[in-house]
Amino acid sequence: MTGTPLHDIDLDDLVVRGAVEVERTPRGLRPHRLPAWARAQVPDAFMAQTSAESAGVRLAFRTAATTIELDVSARQMAPDEASVLPPSRYALTTAGRVVAEAQAVAGTRYVFSFDDPSGRIVEGPPSLVRFEGLPAVETEYELWMPFTNAVELLAARADAPLQRPAERAAFRWIHHGSSISHGYRADETTGTWPVVAALATDVALTNLAFSGSAMLDPFTARTIRDEPAADLISLKIGINLVNGDAMRMRAFRPAVDGFLDTIREGHPTTPIVLVSPIHCEPVETAAGPTVQDPARSYEWSIAGGTEADVALGKLSLSSIRAALAEIVERRSAADPHLRYLDGLTLYGAADAARMPLPDNLHPGPDVQRLIGDRFAAQVLRPMRNGHAGQP
Structure with a gap:
């Protein structure tokens, strides 16, 4: 003192x-x-x-x-x-x-x-x-x-005045995602992957990631639509739709289109990066929901569905990745500012082998920082440098 x-x-x-x-x-x-x-x-x-x-x-x-x-x-x-x-x-x-x-x-x-x-x-x-x-x-x-x-x-x-910061033109990034982007199991706010990426690249982050959510809620799309002009919008979609067994493929695809359509009403030419889920072994090819393994006292997620359920229309991470890539490809002719980023390039099976998820679902502090570093390298730095090509 x-x-x-x-x-x-x-x-x-x-x-x-x-x-x-x-x-x-x-x-x-x-x-x-x-x-x-x-x-x-x-x-x-x-x-x-x-x-x-x-x-x-x-x-x-x-x-x-x-x-x-x-x-x-x-x-x-x-x-x-x-x-x-x-x-x-x-x-x-x-x-x-x-x-x-x-x-x-x-x-x-x-x-x-x-x-x-x-x-x-x-x-x-x-x-x-x-x-x-x-x-x-x-x-x-x-x-x-x-x-x-x-x-x-x-x-x-x-013990001295706190004054407003100097006005400056900042690269503005709006991100939406689930608990992985919110930071569950990170060790501090500045260790959550969106903040890691933002601090590394000097961008102004608005993090609209909500643990347990990112289920293509229309009110979230309208919130993003109504935000002031942004230089980048990223949407990390999929894991909680599987975790909660919340949709079938028949509902998922038009819901993604509707989410994007709503955002485009307010940001017609802003670059949007649609990010698919990172690697999560239990539901890579099996359907959700994710459930807790009853054989373990510690939280450990396993799949509650099967690969056969996916064939009947339930969602797995692999089926979501394929659908998101197809949606972006279909829309890109009319929307050249929409891009797809495979979440496996942020954290894939090889990463999981050496840096496993502590509960088989959420990244720990090490993986949070890894994802942030990779997103900065694959998306933010190229865009900041004026090379906004396909991530």
Whole structure:
């Protein structure tokens, strides 16, 4: 702790990035990754929490402060009211590098389990997030919120003013995906693969990835449609449609077309990269749903369907990849800005042999970083360099 007095910061002087809506509450600011009208259409309690979580959401400012404090009301999912929550990690970055981290335990919990899916909020106290020992040199920072927490910003203090960052033309990337893109099983927000890729290439990320979702929800397509102009939109589709056994091929193909049609209403010429699923051995050729292996005490996913089910119209990852590639090929004559990226180039069978998924479904921290590095190399850098050819 330093002896330098801290001064209150006007929250309206802070720039919130990575949110589609910022709500002014009676207590402060609450960023959202879905607008209010879309939140009203969220179909279940699990998505209500995960879509509220702060994946990719950050504050932007420039300052010479050596100490910065935030008071936050943070809400994290928990299986019950008594379990001990791990500290959540807040990261301060500049020029694409993490320069400081702070930890704080969320005070409020969202009690949810698939045995108790009611989704009860148990209110708790605010949390203090403190960064200290920063250089007393004016620096432009982004302060990344934890991807596991829904965060309401209550107050900010620092020992020097926090000012709006300099205006600059930024390459704007909107990404939509599932828990893999949200970051489930990553170790920190800046270790989730979209943030890894964004920091490596200096792009402005809006991460509309929602754990348990990416099921071609029309309200998500309309949210993307209504966002301001973007330089790239990427859509990583497939795994949760198999996990939940949510569609058959007959419904899947027109749903993909409809999702793309809706986005094109607002972004007629923006490059869109349609990304198929990464390798997941249980449902590569067998149909979903994925289920937990009853022979293991630890979470381990196995297929609940069979290859014969795929022949009858159920979805596997292989059938989804083939369908997405065919859809892009069919549409590309009229839409030259639409491209397909095979998810196996981000993480394939050879990668799985040396870097297995810890629960046979979700990437751990090592694979999250691998995917981020590869997406940066295959998509973002070529586009930033003006060579937006087929990834």
